[in-house]
Amino acid sequence: DTGVSQNPxxxxxxxxxxxxxxxxxxxxxxxxxxxxQTLGQGPEFLTYFQNEAQLEKSRLxxxxxxxxxxxxxxxxxxxxxxxxxxxxxxxxxxxSGLAGGVDNEQFFGPGTRLTxx
Amino acid sequence: GQNIDQPTEMTATEGAIVQINCTYQTSGFNxxxxxxxxxxxxxxxxxxxxxxxxxxxxxxxxxxxxxxGYSYLLLKELQMKDSASYLCAADGxxxxxxxxxxxxxxxxxx
Numbered sequence: 472d473t474g475v476s477q478n479p480x481x482x483x484x485x486x487x488x489x490x491x492x493x494x495x496x497x498x499x500x501x502x503x504x505x506x507x508q509t510l511g512q513g514p515e516f517l518t519y520f521q522n523e524a525q526l527e528k529s530r531l532x533x534x535x536x537x538x539x540x541x542x543x544x545x546x547x548x549x550x551x552x553x554x555x556x557x558x559x560x561x562x563x564x565x566x567s568g569l570a571g572g573v574d575n576e577q578f579f580g581p582g583t584r585l586t587x588x
Numbered sequence: 589g590q591n592i593d594q595p596t597e598m599t600a601t602e603g604a605i606v607q608i609n610c611t612y613q614t615s616g617f618n619x620x621x622x623x624x625x626x627x628x629x630x631x632x633x634x635x636x637x638x639x640x641x642x643x644x645x646x647x648x649x650x651x652x653x654x655x656x657g658y659s660y661l662l663l664k665e666l667q668m669k670d671s672a673s674y675l676c677a678a679d680g681x682x683x684x685x686x687x688x689x690x691x692x693x694x695x696x697x698x
């Protein structure tokens with residue numbers, strides 16, 4: 472399968488625990504994005520990587536959140552000391568980011584649904 | 589500020605045409621995306637408009653007016669499988685991050 476993959480697909484955790492999600496983008500894509508989506512809302516941007524460099528972070532990304540893309544391939548998103556308000560679908564997307572046009576299209580993974588009890 | 593507005597819900601009949609409108613205000617703008625999202629699934633790409641005008645792709649067409657900050661998605665010959673949420677997203681700024689609206693939940697009835 473050559474699409475974006477995310478693991479795990481579902482995660483249930485207790486408040487206060489740490490969780491880590493993984494995203495494997497399409498192999499030739501150098502741009503990687505994390506979004507968060509709650510029920511009935513559109514996805515909200517969290518952070519952006521170009522290769523291994525984290526170039527933009529949303530104000531939504533509190534200090535409990537950290538993301539890495541160590542070798543410019545897969546990425547991880549960690550949430551420390553989870554809160555019930557962190558319950559959401561976490562989506563990863565990648566794009567080739569070549570000049571203009573439809574190359575800006577972001578391909579989304581299936582998401583990781585987090586439930587914090 | 590950043591603001592994307594689209595209707596929350598719409599209902600249409602199988603075989604009919606429906607138009608979903610979207611207005612946007614963003615600090616950076618490269619173009620306008622439309623994505624389809626079925627419940628519990630990832631968004632899938634429908635269209636991307638950079639220039640003003642209408643782009644047609646099979647049963648789906650998308651229109652953009654940059655001066656008015658306005659776009660619409662037109663779905664023709666509606667099918668039951670078109671029941672889904674339709675997300676309008678502005679491609680904003682140098683990082684091409686997407687700024688999404690809340691999505692329009694379309695229900696296609698027989």
